[in-house]
Every structure is written in structure tokens, then in C-alpha cells.
Amino acid sequence: MADPHPLPGAVIDARPLGAALATAKTAVLAKTATIEIIRLVVLAGKIIPEHQAKGDITVHCLEGRVDFVVGPITRRLEAGLLLFVPQGERHAVHGIDDASLLVTIMLR
Amino acid sequence: MADPHPLPGAVIDARPLGAALATAKTAVLAKTATIEIIRLVVLAGKIIPEHQAKGDITVHCLEGRVDFVVGPITRRLEAGLLLFVPQGERHAVHGIDDASLLVTIMLR
Numbered sequence: 001m002a003d004p005h006p007l008p009g010a011v012i013d014a015r016p017l018g019a020a021l022a023t024a025k026t027a028v029l030a031k032t033a034t035i036e037i038i039r040l041v042v043l044a045g046k047i048i049p050e051h052q053a054k055g056d057i058t059v060h061c062l063e064g065r066v067d068f069v070v071g072p073i074t075r076r077l078e079a080g081l082l083l084f085v086p087q088g089e090r091h092a093v094h095g096i097d098d099a100s101l102l103v104t105i106m107l108r
Numbered sequence: 109m110a111d112p113h114p115l116p117g118a119v120i121d122a123r124p125l126g127a128a129l130a131t132a133k134t135a136v137l138a139k140t141a142t143i144e145i146i147r148l149v150v151l152a153g154k155i156i157p158e159h160q161a162k163g164d165i166t167v168h169c170l171e172g173r174v175d176f177v178v179g180p181i182t183r184r185l186e187a188g189l190l191l192f193v194p195q196g197e198r199h200a201v202h203g204i205d206d207a208s209l210l211v212t213i214m215l216r
Contacts (some may be wrong), residue, residue: 009178009197014168015188030192034164035214037192056142058212060122060168062188070117080123080170084138084145089117104166106143106214 012037014102016063016079021098029102036105042066046095052088055106059083064099068092077101120145122210124171124187129206137210144213150174154203160196163214167191172207176200185209 012029021041030037039062042048050069059068060082068075068083069092075083076096085091087108093101120137129149138145147170150156158177167176168190176183176191177200183191184204193199195216201209 009181009183009191009193011183011185012190012192013188014190032192032194034194034216035166035192037166037190056214058143058145060210073117075117075119077119080121082120082122082145083117084120084140084143085117086140086142102168104212106164108142108216 014039014062017100018063021063021100024100034107036107038103038105040093040101040103042093042095042099042101044095044098046093048093050090050092052090053085053105054087055108056087057085057106058102058104059085060102060104062100062102065096066099066101067094067096069094122147122170125208126171129171129208132208142215144215146211146213148201148209148211150201150203150207150209152203152206154201156201158198158200160198161193161213162195163216164195165193165214166210166212167193168210168212170208170210173204174207174209175202175204177202
């Protein structure tokens, strides 16, 4: 994981990684007492099993495609699409193409 | 303002508006008891005077460029760059190019 940027007010780079995505690692981009911002790398074929986050989250697809699974419902995310998931709602992620997701966790 | 999408779990479209940006209006994309997600349209030359938000916010530039001003510090945002602003921190926005910003307000 990269060191989180200093906060508040620092500019955080969440641009698509493009060709660098294939060898990129998930990284914490910023973290304070109230928020954590992560770039989650999900390569094609990767499955993140069902889990729950430690707060409300938004999941914003920056590049590539994933399937986002909540219970019986699967939603396809591609670049520019996002979801809100309330705290405690269990979810899983399946990589369709190599993808990166901006995950913002609200730590109340 | 467009009607907010039903939540949670609905897919929210935050893709760049492209040519449609010039005539687009700021819109609430989603709203719950704990979060509000807005697409803020800031056209070139527009100045949003100093104000404060009703919670912690992230400001994610989706397209175009703005200058984001906090006190004596000005930061240039372009597509893919974002900032975190704690509740109570006064800030202003100046449109450099026609731009849209994804603003996520955490209502604790």
C-alpha cells in the first residue's frame, strides 16, 4: 500500500492507471479519522468474496468493468458509474476486465 | 435538479457529460439520511463564492478544470483529481474550463 496523502486539502490522484493497471496494487489514497479513500485494483477474473465494510461506502469505477453483487442482485459497473452501499450490507466484487475502483469509506 | 436515484445499490451515472456539459445543470444524483451525491456544473468563468458544506465532503473532478480555493491556498483540479474537505472548512470554486464535479457530502 502506498502511504496515504496528507490531508485535508491535498490533491488526490484518482485518474485511470491505463497500461499500468495490470501490475498495480490496491492503495490507500487518503485516510483521516472520518474517511478512508482507497483505489481498489480488481483484475479480470478476480473474485473478492462477500464481505462488509466498516462504514457506508461509495464505489466509483474509474476504469475497466466489474460485477458488483449484493445478495441476489448483480450490477455491472464500468468507468464513471458508482454505487452507494450502506454500512453492514454484504457485497462481493467480480473482475470482468482489469478495473480500478475508487472506494470511499465513511467512518462515523 | 433531477430526481435523486433510488438508493441503496442503484447505479449512479457520473460519466463525463462531454458536449452536453455546456447546457447542463447541477443535479442531485443520490440522497439518503447519511449521504448526498451531487454533480456540480461549473462553467468557465463561474465563481462559487466562499461557503461551507453541511458535512465532510469529497470533490472529484469528472471533466474540465476548476480552481479550488481554501483560505490562501488554490489548487487546480482536472479530470480524475479529487480533494477532501472537512466539515466547516470554508472554500470557493472558480471555473477554468467548463467542468463538472462529483461532490459527495457525508451527513453524520
